[in-house]
Amino acid sequence: MTFSKKYNFMSTTKQTNNPGFLRTLSSLQFGIVLLITITVVAVIGTLIPQGRPPEFYSEHYNNAIVSVITVFRFDRTYGSPLFIGLLGLFGLNIFLCSVIKFPRLLLSVFRPNLQPDRQTIQAMHISTSLEGTTLDAVSRVFSTHGFTLKPTAKNRLFGEKGKMGYLGASVVHVSLLVLLTGGMVSLITGLRGYIVLENGESTSVVTMSEDLAIPLGFTLALEKFTVEFYESHPGRPKSFISKVYVTREDGTEFERDIKVNHPLLLNGFNIYQSSYGSAKPKGPISAENDTAQIAIRLKGTPEDVPPIKTVDMVKGDEFLIPGFGDSLKVRLSDVFRDFRRAGSSVSIESPAVHFDVLVNDETRWSVFAFKEFPGLNMPVHDDMDLTFTMTGIKFDRSAGEVTGEPEYYTVLGVVRDEGIPVMWTGALLMMTGLFLSFYIRPRRVWVYDDNGTIYIGAGTKGDPDQFRSFITKVIKDTKKGSLSENNNDSDA
């Protein structure tokens, strides 16, 4: 029995004799060199921060590296001509190396060569010859092992299993080409922009760049944007929801919640919840008669010990702190209904006060206190013996609407990208190809009776060892001429 080492799963192999350049482009070696190069460039892109202004690079790297970054555009590696060019070459390589052979592969999968000559069989990956037996006997042994052989001519048998598995690798390669195409389509035609809406506002265009605003083909009106927080984890957002009304051009309308992970797909636009921000104040920062309640304690006194004094103050009020003669006073210099408006990044509503501590009528210390976040009270002066906490606030409603609920605006990301359907097609193809390639094992057996000598050739794909030992076992059984019941093993 001889097992040729040549990789060959089909009945025929043709070597393409392309001219040198094309041959290089279409060679697997070139593909591997390309993949390694792409990997190296991709790694560089993860090591150098991307998309920073030129000054950043001259600040952080020496001149030699800066010039390399500038020449190869490693500041935007993945959009650089170098990287796109490499991907293009890789696409070409896959096309020439694999995809171009796809029609011929299809033919050989669905129309296998049923008449291989003796040499072809002997050149197969698994091949052997037998004397003194018959096609019938061979067929019987194969079928007891769960592999059916059918006569294709009076001196020939052929059988196959899982032939779709032959297509797997090529389908994966086709899918890569589709994905690369999708990526290019995204790169060329993809548009992304943002819509910023406050509650009650609406728009029917989206600004994609400074000089490009395109009509949506519908009107998007924000009824309300809400942020929900987890009760158990204050400050941890649970959901960002933009409740919108969509009015189509034909007048039909519907309501939708655009949430993170639940975008609105309409007219080829993908509108997703991207961000939010706090809107400009609608109510007053504070009103003259807003009353803050301040608790004064000796420094180091626990929270549960009653304070020296709890005092209600409006802006401008002064209060003489008991126990210090008439030397120590506190003056409320400012009240903030919601401190975020004064520029803080605290994400929930937070009333705050600012006051001065006076010694002998001269300001010695200047202090902030936050109602919701006493931990942020600042600054803590080492030489100040008192602590001040804000324990309450009463808004003067006559002065304007109290901003009980934080006002936000929503930022909706808008993408129009013809590449996306191409990408999903590629992804589906890739999943199909991977499944066929790795989980379907194709096997073929040709048997040819050449004047009493029986030639058996078999092909598989990928890892041939299992199939080889299966064939070996079958042939041993055939030689024995007797069929053992215990050997009914169809697991090939």
Added chain:
Amino acid sequence: MTQTLDIQLFYLAFVCYFAAMILYFISFWKQKGIIVIAGKMILVIGFGLQFAGLVIRSVTARFMPVTNMYESLNFFSCAIVLFYLIIESRWKNRTYGVFILPVVFLLMAFSSLPSTPKEIVPLIPALQSQWLVWHVILAFIGEAAFAVAFGASIMYLLRSRAPEGSFVAKTFPNLTTLDLASYRSIAIGFPIFTIGALIFGAVWGNYAWGRYWGWDPKETWALITWIVYALYLHARILYGWKDKTAAWISIIGFIATMFTLFGVNYLLSGLHSYA
């Protein structure tokens, strides 16, 4: 400090795995029945505890616990142990455990560090997605197979250097088997990794951020990992590399896997953080 039950189970499993690893080491040198059986039993018990912990955490949290480093590593190590147990029973060789269990041990040691937060925190909006769940789960199942291939490849390199008649030559499976172990693991893991890490990741990215691919370091390194294993498969099939080169590519692939998991978070963010 009292820990919730799922975290206690995690620590118990960690202890079991450590004990099992030591017993595997010992039985590697001295194949005594009792040590062999005890090692396997403790490993299985550890797996049961860890799995129970995962289930309890899922039920308590009401989401699949694969949303932060601790949860991910917990799931990942559990998947590697499961893969290993399957391999041990199929290939009837415990030597693989000597090389695979330390990987599990290191992963769990890392996730047991006090600096790795373990308590259940509710999900921020971006993480509330089934695509994310399957993205992470499938990526880690694929990577668990890569971990097994890594162990087999290390063994291949050691075995290929061992003179005939030496301890390693006598106890290790032969080179063909080791190569096949590595290849089959990668062949199982590669499609799962591709679908989980890359495809479902892209789908999730498109839902959550309106983009399917953004070349951020994590994505890029996942792609690099994928390319390394693609090279492994091509080199093997088309050049017939079933030798030390293949073993090295498999090892490089696992290093890339680990870099995607840790390096991007801890090294690259460090590089990026100075600005």
